Amino acid sequence: MDQYIGYTRDLLLETLAIPGCGGDTRAIMERMRAEFASLGIEAIPTRKGALVGTLPGRSEGGGRMVAAHVDTLGAMVKAIKPNGRLRLSPIGGFAWQAFEGENAIVSAHGGKSYEGTLLPDKASIHIFSDEVRESPRTEDSMELRLDAEARSAADVEALGIRVGDFVNFEAKPRLAGDGYVKARYLDDKACVAILFAAIKRYRDTGSLPARRTHFYLSNYEEIGHGISLLPEGVEEFLALDIGTVGEGHTSDERCATIVAKDSRTPYDFGFRRRLVELAERNGVDYRVDVHYRYGSDASLAAMAGFEVNFACIGMGVDATHHYERTHLDGLANTLKLLLAYLDS
Ligand SMILES: [Zn+2]
Numbered sequence: 010m011d012q013y014i015g016y017t018r019d020l021l022l023e024t025l026a027i028p029g030c031g032g033d034t035r036a037i038m039e040r041m042r043a044e045f046a047s048l049g050i051e052a053i054p055t056r057k058g059a060l061v062g063t064l065p066g067r068s069e070g071g072g073r074m075v076a077a078h079v080d081t082l083g084a085m086v087k088a089i090k091p092n093g094r095l096r097l098s099p100i101g102g103f104a105w106q107a108f109e110g111e112n113a114i115v116s117a118h119g120g121k122s123y124e125g126t127l128l129p130d131k132a133s134i135h136i137f138s139d140e141v142r143e144s145p146r147t148e149d150s151m152e153l154r155l156d157a158e159a160r161s162a163a164d165v166e167a168l169g170i171r172v173g174d175f176v177n178f179e180a181k182p183r184l185a186g187d188g189y190v191k192a193r194y195l196d197d198k199a200c201v202a203i204l205f206a207a208i209k210r211y212r213d214t215g216s217l218p219a220r221r222t223h224f225y226l227s228n229y230e231e232i233g234h235g236i237s238l239l240p241e242g243v244e245e246f247l248a249l250d251i252g253t254v255g256e257g258h259t260s261d262e263r264c265a266t267i268v269a270k271d272s273r274t275p276y277d278f279g280f281r282r283r284l285v286e287l288a289e290r291n292g293v294d295y296r297v298d299v300h301y302r303y304g305s306d307a308s309l310a311a312m313a314g315f316e317v318n319f320a321c322i323g324m325g326v327d328a329t330h331h332y333e334r335t336h337l338d339g340l341a342n343t344l345k346l347l348l349a350y351l352d353s
Contacts, residue, residue: 013206014341018190020044021182021202021340025192028114028177030083031100034058034228037079041226044205048212052226057237059227064211066220072242074223074317075207075347076306077200077249078230081193082330084176086115087148089166093159094152095125097176101231105146107331113153113178119169125153127178181332188337189262195326195333200249201226203324203340207347218351227306235306239315245280246317247350248307249343251326251335252298259296260325263338265346266296268321271303273312280320287349294342296325322346 029037038060045052045062052062066072082101089095095115099105108127115123130150131137137144144150153176159165182192190199204224211217223243227235230250239246252258252266260266267284268276281297288295304312307319324339 010341010345013210013344014337016209017202017206017340017344018337020205021190021199024198024201025180025182025194029079029081030175030177031080031229031231032085033116033175034080038226038228041079041201048205048208050208055237057229059225059237061226061240062208062224063240064208064218064222064224066222067217068220070220070242071244072221072223072240073218073351074225074239074243074246075204075249075351076225076227076236076246077204078197078227078235078306079201080228080231081198082231083178084113086170086172086174086176088172089162089170090152091162093161093164094154095165095170096148097127097151097153098148101330103330105148105151108178109146109151111178113176115153115155115170116175116177117169118171118174121169123155123157123168123170125155127151128154189334190337191332191334193332195335196251196329197230197249199326199335199340200251200323200343203344203347204249206344207351210348219353222351230306230309233304233309234313236310236313236315239317243317246307246310246315246319248305248319248321249347250305250321250323251329252296252323253300253303253329254325254327257301259298261296261339262325262327262334262336263342264294264296264325265339265342266298266323266325268305269297269299271300271305271308271321273304273308276307276320277318280318284320284322284346284350287353288346291345291349293346293349294338295346
């Protein structure tokens with residue numbers, strides 16, 4: 010198992026460095042397509058730009074789908090201010106405070122990229138005194154300061170930056186302590202890496218999952234419409250997404266979470282129970298949790314009316330949609346549970 014955790018960690022750190030906020034996931038999808046190819050799978054793109062790779066199963070019937078989302082939080086240029094700063098519109102659900110002071114890259118309409126930093130309009134305590142502490146952080150009070158000669162709206166336009174350009178905040182990945190992984194966007198790139206680790210295990214050993222399994226990398230989950238199709242024959246859909254660690258929750262960074270319910274719906278009881286039994290039988294350190302404000306590709310697909318059985322598992326992640334943290338033990342437990350499911 011250790012070699013697969015090494016592979017998972019390395020792939021995770023690499024993918025965290027590739028920008029891919031919801032709406033512009035082309036670069037990260039290209040990298041994912043290459044990863045499928047390196048494992049001998051020709052992945053098929055959907056019309057919406059997601060990617061589906063498939064492994065045949067040991068037996069026919071009862072097809073399965075496993076999904077993880079590559080899209081992350083981010084922003085879009087909403088307005089160019091007269092002082093050359095940019096107003097942003099958020100992509101995905103986050104608090105501006107979570108990104109205050111963060112560096113970001115603007116992918117300009119003209120093809121160039123520019124670095125900048127997200128700041129409140131009133132950032133300097135020397136200039137604004139207590140107003141810095143007291144002013145709310147909202148879409149109308151946060152701005153992106155460009156690291157370019159941009160003192161006016163005309164300067165910004167001359168750089169080739171336009172309303173509608175995508176803004177990707179730095180992920181800042183790093184390893185710390187005895188196996189902690191800290192970064193933005195562990196949601197859901199940690200699960201994407203786990204998905205590939207499972208495929209790699211089958212490729213390395215020459216074995217097959219119990220059933221034909223489609224691996225779906227979705228690209229609009231953070232916005233709420235990740236899954237747009239079910240490949241033919243799929244009866245079960247397991248989403249890989251983070252367990253939310255915090256007060257009132259059982260999830261733990263070192264464990265795999267089996268989600269019983271989120272804010273959209275309870276997950277299928279029989280499917281969840283089977284996952285719990287598999288975890289017990291295979292020595293997976295797991296938690297069953299109820300997520301407070303949360304949707305996964307599986308619960309969103311259920312809400313969208315797809316006729317499929319659905320469940321959700323993932324590693325516990327602390328401070329979700331902020332500067333997140335998990336642990337390599339959480340990755341290992343999630344991979345163990347995923348493989349136990351796929352083998353069963
Ligand atoms: Zn997620």
